[in-house]
Amino acid sequence: MALIVHKYGGTSMGSTDRIKNVAKRVAKWHDAGYQIVVVPSAMSGETNRILGLAKEIMADPDPRELDMIASTGEQVSVGLLAIALQALGKKAVSYAGWQVPIKTDSSYTKARIASIDDAKVNADLAEGKIVIITGFQGVDELGNITTLGRGGSDTSAVAIAAALKAQECLIYTDVDGVYTTDPRVVSDARKLNTVTFEEMLEMASLGSKVLQIRSVEFAGNYRMPTRVLSSLTDPLMPLAEEIVSGTLISFEEDTNMEQATITGIAFNRDEAKLTVFGVPDKPGIAYQILGPIADANIEVDMIIQNQSVEGKTDFTFTVPRGDYNKAMDVLNESVKAHIGAGNIIGDSKVSKVSVVGVGMRSHVGIASQMFRTLSDEGINIQMISTSEIKISVLIDEKYMELAVRALHKAFGLEAA
Amino acid sequence: MALIVHKYGGTSMGSTDRIKNVAKRVAKWHDAGYQIVVVPSAMSGETNRILGLAKEIMADPDPRELDMIASTGEQVSVGLLAIALQALGKKAVSYAGWQVPIKTDSSYTKARIASIDDAKVNADLAEGKIVIITGFQGVDELGNITTLGRGGSDTSAVAIAAALKAQECLIYTDVDGVYTTDPRVVSDARKLNTVTFEEMLEMASLGSKVLQIRSVEFAGNYRMPTRVLSSLTDPLMPLAEEIVSGTLISFEEDTNMEQATITGIAFNRDEAKLTVFGVPDKPGIAYQILGPIADANIEVDMIIQNQSVEGKTDFTFTVPRGDYNKAMDVLNESVKAHIGAGNIIGDSKVSKVSVVGVGMRSHVGIASQMFRTLSDEGINIQMISTSEIKISVLIDEKYMELAVRALHKAFGLEAA
Numbered sequence: 001m002a003l004i005v006h007k008y009g010g011t012s013m014g015s016t017d018r019i020k021n022v023a024k025r026v027a028k029w030h031d032a033g034y035q036i037v038v039v040p041s042a043m044s045g046e047t048n049r050i051l052g053l054a055k056e057i058m059a060d061p062d063p064r065e066l067d068m069i070a071s072t073g074e075q076v077s078v079g080l081l082a083i084a085l086q087a088l089g090k091k092a093v094s095y096a097g098w099q100v101p102i103k104t105d106s107s108y109t110k111a112r113i114a115s116i117d118d119a120k121v122n123a124d125l126a127e128g129k130i131v132i133i134t135g136f137q138g139v140d141e142l143g144n145i146t147t148l149g150r151g152g153s154d155t156s157a158v159a160i161a162a163a164l165k166a167q168e169c170l171i172y173t174d175v176d177g178v179y180t181t182d183p184r185v186v187s188d189a190r191k192l193n194t195v196t197f198e199e200m201l202e203m204a205s206l207g208s209k210v211l212q213i214r215s216v217e218f219a220g221n222y223r224m225p226t227r228v229l230s231s232l233t234d235p236l237m238p239l240a241e242e243i244v245s246g247t248l249i250s251f252e253e254d255t256n257m258e259q260a261t262i263t264g265i266a267f268n269r270d271e272a273k274l275t276v277f278g279v280p281d282k283p284g285i286a287y288q289i290l291g292p293i294a295d296a297n298i299e300v301d302m303i304i305q306n307q308s309v310e311g312k313t314d315f316t317f318t319v320p321r322g323d324y325n326k327a328m329d330v331l332n333e334s335v336k337a338h339i340g341a342g343n344i345i346g347d348s349k350v351s352k353v354s355v356v357g358v359g360m361r362s363h364v365g366i367a368s369q370m371f372r373t374l375s376d377e378g379i380n381i382q383m384i385s386t387s388e389i390k391i392s393v394l395i396d397e398k399y400m401e402l403a404v405r406a407l408h409k410a411f412g413l414e415a416a
Numbered sequence: 417m418a419l420i421v422h423k424y425g426g427t428s429m430g431s432t433d434r435i436k437n438v439a440k441r442v443a444k445w446h447d448a449g450y451q452i453v454v455v456p457s458a459m460s461g462e463t464n465r466i467l468g469l470a471k472e473i474m475a476d477p478d479p480r481e482l483d484m485i486a487s488t489g490e491q492v493s494v495g496l497l498a499i500a501l502q503a504l505g506k507k508a509v510s511y512a513g514w515q516v517p518i519k520t521d522s523s524y525t526k527a528r529i530a531s532i533d534d535a536k537v538n539a540d541l542a543e544g545k546i547v548i549i550t551g552f553q554g555v556d557e558l559g560n561i562t563t564l565g566r567g568g569s570d571t572s573a574v575a576i577a578a579a580l581k582a583q584e585c586l587i588y589t590d591v592d593g594v595y596t597t598d599p600r601v602v603s604d605a606r607k608l609n610t611v612t613f614e615e616m617l618e619m620a621s622l623g624s625k626v627l628q629i630r631s632v633e634f635a636g637n638y639r640m641p642t643r644v645l646s647s648l649t650d651p652l653m654p655l656a657e658e659i660v661s662g663t664l665i666s667f668e669e670d671t672n673m674e675q676a677t678i679t680g681i682a683f684n685r686d687e688a689k690l691t692v693f694g695v696p697d698k699p700g701i702a703y704q705i706l707g708p709i710a711d712a713n714i715e716v717d718m719i720i721q722n723q724s725v726e727g728k729t730d731f732t733f734t735v736p737r738g739d740y741n742k743a744m745d746v747l748n749e750s751v752k753a754h755i756g757a758g759n760i761i762g763d764s765k766v767s768k769v770s771v772v773g774v775g776m777r778s779h780v781g782i783a784s785q786m787f788r789t790l791s792d793e794g795i796n797i798q799m800i801s802t803s804e805i806k807i808s809v810l811i812d813e814k815y816m817e818l819a820v821r822a823l824h825k826a827f828g829l830e831a832a
Contacts, residue, residue, distance in 0.1 A: 016472040019473065050492050053492070054496060056432040057432050057435065058499050058503040061499040061502070062498065062502055065496075065499050065502075065510055066499075068510050068512070069495035071491075072491050073488075075484060075491075076466055079482070079484035080469055080485065083474050083477040083481050084474070086477070094484050143515050
């Protein structure tokens with residue numbers, strides 16, 4: 001019997017009436033003969049509410065205790081959804097991450113999944129039960145509760161789907177699919193029926209906030225077909241329609257080669273850049289700068305090292321804006337004197353805009369078209385970074401929307 | 417180093433400011449050289465709120481899922497209290513029941529503690545940490561979360577104190593001790609400095625709702641000195657004063673023999689009685705009636721079987737009012753035909769009033785004084801039950817307050 005994993009976000013779980021709707025949808029799939037595992041988020045606002053209590057007590061609370069607190073929202077959700085399914089006459093059982101168990105490392109508030117035990121869940125499915133598992137969390141080797149970071153329920157869902165060898169992972173959310181760019185920025189953005197895994201990876205990591213990037217990585221590692229679709233439709237809509245709705249993240253590139261060269265325009269408003277001047281140009285220097293940054297659990301995105309002049313070079317990289325002050329402290333305290341660098345400067349008001357598409361591989365001139373479009377709008381490019389299927393530029397935050405709209409139009413991505 | 421267990425109720429944990437006050441009090445004890453384990457309840461109203469969501473979805477939800485949901489309130493509390501202690505510069509670590517682990521049976525919503533592992537907690541205490549453990553919950557052999565039922569945090573605290581061989585278990589609550597009766601019913605009720613374990617057992621089980629009865633049983637089984645005291649005092653009040661405040665449940669009877677014959681008047685408003693008529697008077701019949709009741713997890717309190725007439729007798733017992741309908745169903749469905757009984761009737765508007773005191777053992781005439789007092793007030797006695805240190809009567813609910821006040825006065829229990 002085919003197994004499908006459903007994931008529902010906080011908005012979909014936001015009230016008991018909405019939870020009843022989720023239960024109706026899940027029951028419909030179960031009635032159609034699928035085995036179902038559901039991964040719900042906490043009720044919307046709940047995790048923020050309880051973490052807010054912690055912040056009222058202390059500005060910078062212990063991450064282990066934050067995870068202890070933050071993990072409870074999903075635990076309430078799974079219990080409520082189990083009850084809602086039982087109210088519809090279904091057999092249902094809920095598990096917290098530690099009960100499955102979903103083993104993670106010990107990086108509190110941003111843990112990574114190490115393994116998922118499928119024994120209990122498979123036994124329940126074999127008995128005809130619908131299994132409901134908390135998203136966003138797991139347990140480390142020592143039995144401490146960990147969370148995967150915001151949006152981690154997507155990652156949980158895809159990882160669980162992979163561990164259980166599900167046929168497909170359905171991510172129900174408050175948007176009805178993946179668009180060529182954020183429709184709030186470009187009103188005629190177009191919904192994509194499929195995107196390749198690699199495109200989705202670039203779209204997600206670059207800020208089209210439909211799916212958490214790690215969930216896309218998991219989907220890719222395990223070639224798990226993952227579909228983003230709306231939870232706002234009638235829960236009893238015909239299954240045949242629902243099955244093909246939304247946007248499928250596909251692993252079949254060929255079908256996409258017929259499509260447009262560029263799939264979408266991604267962006268990330270909340271970037272910050274840091275530059276270390278006068279860095280001695282010798283082997284190992286990049287590691288000596290970025291090692292301490294990584295040790296502080298800060299993710300580095302774009303990296304540029306200029307051609308050296310008189311044995312010195314400048315080194316620039318970007319980090320999430322929320323980590324800007326921490327990164328600056330690390331550079332000043334652990335890096336600057338150690339490597340004998342000069343000044344350190346930064347700018348926390350920069351944004352990244354990217355054009356993404358697998359078709360780019362076989363087409364020349366995408367980069368020049370992008371740069372010309374931005375130039376026509378008078379937008380200065382601060383940094384450039386490229387991969388096989390995307391070109392990203394760092395620009396002043398205030399031009400971000402303008403850049404996205406101009407590029408969306410220039411590459412002909414509007415809805416027909 | 418002496419170990420003390422503190423337990424704080426939901427009101428004491430009711431806001432972040434109150435949690436900070438709890439932290440100040442705990443830190444004061446730790447500063448004075450005690451090792452401290454804290455068992456907090458959920459923030460007041462929180463458990464009702466989330467269980468209310470479950471009831472919105474289904475009238476009679478699965479107890480396993482209820483425990484999954486209900487256990488989260490305490491998990492938030494332990495995390496917040498750990499953070500509040502860390503904000504005061506203390507090392508503190510929180511654990512959910514399953515992490516200790518606190519093993520229980522699988523009676524969801526009313527589980528019983530089977531064992532408590534002291535290894536992790538002792539290791540933390542040895543490192544100078546304050547350890548905070550969720551009350552009210554544990555984990556069964558299969559890894560399912562269980563709760564101990566309302567008020568179960570008291571039981572958790574005393575059981576943890578016993579397992580860790582603590583010097584004393586302090587139950588901080590919104591009353592400042594145990595009174596001769598409920599001050600809301602009798603305004604000049606007097607606070608007791610000590611009560612014996614046996615008296616407390618009768619007082620708690622009979623409805624003086626200061627401590628959950630199972631916590632008193634645990635205290636008795638392990639001879640764990642347990643003190644009820646107020647959390648509403650200044651958290652920084654001198655320790656010498658706080659140490660002797662409240663009411664100590666003592667295991668030294670002799671000191672009490674000098675005191676008044678009667679220690680207090682207990683009562684339980686929410687009783688219900690059921691009578692099975694025409695029961696064949698033969699061996700095993702009580703078991704055949706009460707066995708199915710016990711199997712349905714209903715606690716039976718008073719039991720009366722009348723002298724038989726022509727081989728038939730009547731059998732009456734009381735249960736908590738909340739279990740009245742369930743008990744009636746069990747009698748009608750599983751008992752009546754099986755034993756060949758006649759009619760079954762019941763009354764769900766009865767209350768129990770008891771006089772309690774170890775001094776009763778060496779004094780005659782307590783019962784007759786009690787009955788005369790009730791008779792003088794025109795109160796009819798429906799059932800009587802006695803033990804070595806208490807006499808209980810079942811009366812019409814509407815006379816309960818009157819009976820308690822009259823008995824409190826008749827036995828001279830008023831504050832001086």
